[in-house]
Amino acid sequence: MVSRRDFFMGAGVALGAGMVSRVGAASLPEAPLMNDAKTQPPLVPKTGRPYNPVVTLNGWSLPWRMNNGVKEFHLIAEPVVRELAPGMKANMWGYNGQSPGPTIEVVEGDRVRIFVTNKLPENTSVHWHGQRLPNGMDGITGLTQPGIPPGKTFVYEFIAKRPGTFMYHPHGDEMVQLAMGMMGFWVTHPKNPDFMRVDRDFVFLLGSFDIEPGSATPRVNTMLDFNLFTFNSRVFPGIDPMPVRQGDRVRIRMGNLTMTNHPIHLHGHEFVVTGTDGGWTPPASRWPEVTVDIGIGQMRAIEFDATDLGDWAFHCHKSHHTMNAMGHNVPTMIGVDHSDIAQKINKLIPDYMVMGERGMGDMTEMEMPLPDNTLPMMGGEGPFGSVEMGGMFTVVKVRKDQKRGNYTDPGWYKHPAGTVAYEWKGAVPEATRHTSPGGKLAEPVRKPAETELNVRKPGTNDGHNGHGGH
């Protein structure tokens, strides 16, 4: 039996800001709860084998207890309220108070025992994505175990054989449970802490949700047409920056639990892919990149030397993944006789706003007031105005004076004089025109008028409809 105090003494972990302890049954390890969506400082190990901890973007790592040489964790699958960005909270499912759940960090060779308590209204299971383990620990409802019924606790136990980057998520009613945010990161550190040592090691999961503007609960029957694209269930401007010190070797590990691929792009530096789903890549197999495509269900670790000072954008290169939600139905309402519109919308979306006296007929799309609990499509104030981004977008902040181990936001980069793009104040000469081979000015291309009427909205196979509202 381990008391609360003993547990935290044993784990050597002080409860950080926003962390709340919950005492489980006497024989169970603690199941700490996080009620804060901010990036938490690295969890430095005080028991077990030493390792260099990771930092989970807008997340945290789960404390453990050592029990006769076994590293014991306690996950609680439960409904949570996750702030996607200031101004928007979502009713989701996750683990220990947040979606995604806490990152689990262990060391190659550790014997790991994970207690999973199900506080959801339906069966669940946890699949340890990418691990080598006994088949019966693989967490596949119906295939390798019965589902964990509501109110019950199951135990998983295996040796973390292979160092690398992993994820965990339910396997059984996955479409619903992933759509609701059930996922987490797992890192198995190498036995030798100097193996591929880096100065900063960030981790996060790529997620996607379909939350109608004005509502707070993801739609769980959505298959492909999501409208919010997240780093660790956060959207820009709610995603924390990644502060690093100039000269740092930086690793960023990402796992994709969405239903589409994400070409993730870093500005100002080249990186190499040092890790995949199957482990570390052999050095001779690496080549420089500035974008890495992360397929569905895949994990990638990238590494670079942070040589250049500045605020470097880091984002998905699908432009509609760096925007926040527009409703599937909202834009098409614009210009419609609004006398019965509230009634119509309420039929489609039960918890949608009622527009009241304001009406919609004479409003342009951009002036339309946002429903409650809805983020602007593109926003985020930068030092030069609106960044005009949302979704999967953040900033790697390279600073000369960022202290080792300090992950606090250093603020915006102060560009040295003469190093920012500037307005040309002189005369602008008339543009020269191309001529056709015959010496005549080329005819301007005129499109038939009906082309404009046939403009199609973005496809429905991975994007979201209705961005343009045309």
Ligand SMILES: [Cu+2]
């Ligand atoms: Cu994307």
